[in-house]
Amino acid sequence: MASRYVTLSADENAALMKGWKTGSKHTFRSRCNMILLSNQGYGMVEIASMEGATRQSVAGWFNWCEAHGIEGLRTGKGQGRPPIVRIDNKKAIDKIEKLVEKYPQKLSQALEQIEKFTGKPMSKKTLKRILKKTAGPGNASAVNQPSGRPKLK
Structure with missing residues (x-):
């Protein structure tokens, strides 16, 4: 199996570092870290073991990041089951x-x-x-x- 890496520009690297350090959600910080580790030369299997994920999920986030950019690493709206009754109603x-x-x-x-x-x-x-x-x-x-x-x- 061939190794795959994500290469980042200086601006992308800085934005991912900021997201990794100051992101409000753990999942976003973890996804930023995956991309940063790949940029540093770690393989997908190594990243998966460090992040407690599977190689397939790491590859999926590489694809998602390449297609949608850094903002694509955030969890989108509509995730999870909608409430039966909203508390603010x-x-x-x-x-x-x-x-x-x-x-x-x-x-x-x-x-x-x-x-x-x-x-x-x-x-x-x-x-x-x-x-x-x-x-x-x-x-x-x-x-x-x-x-x-x-x-x-």
């Missing part, structure tokens, strides 16, 4: 909270109503996670608890 969150208040002991009925409203099925676990995220910092039940020790008579 105030209208939907308010409606969900009202339905849960209406059916506090029967979440299955609340879930039926939520599914009619959103058009998407939701599990109890997802509903609880959404409610927990929208509750804000701290324990909501702690607000109703008296603070300090009880007074002795």
Whole structure:
């Protein structure tokens, strides 16, 4: 198998070094490092073992970098499953909270109503996670608890 290397210009090398050192995501920094190591003369198998990747993924990022440039190493939008309900959708969150208040002991009925409203099925676990995220910092039940020790008579 023939070795393959990516050669970089001085500007590309500087941009990749900046991305490797200051990139906000680990995956982007790792991809920048792969290209930098190739420019330094390391083979794909060596880079793969250093980065904990496969030779095929290293080759794929070489191809992607050559086709799309350094910005192509960033993870694109739309990666992952879209949320059932976005937390920043105030209208939907308010409606969900009202339905849960209406059916506090029967979440299955609340879930039926939520599914009619959103058009998407939701599990109890997802509903609880959404409610927990929208509750804000701290324990909501702690607000109703008296603070300090009880007074002795």
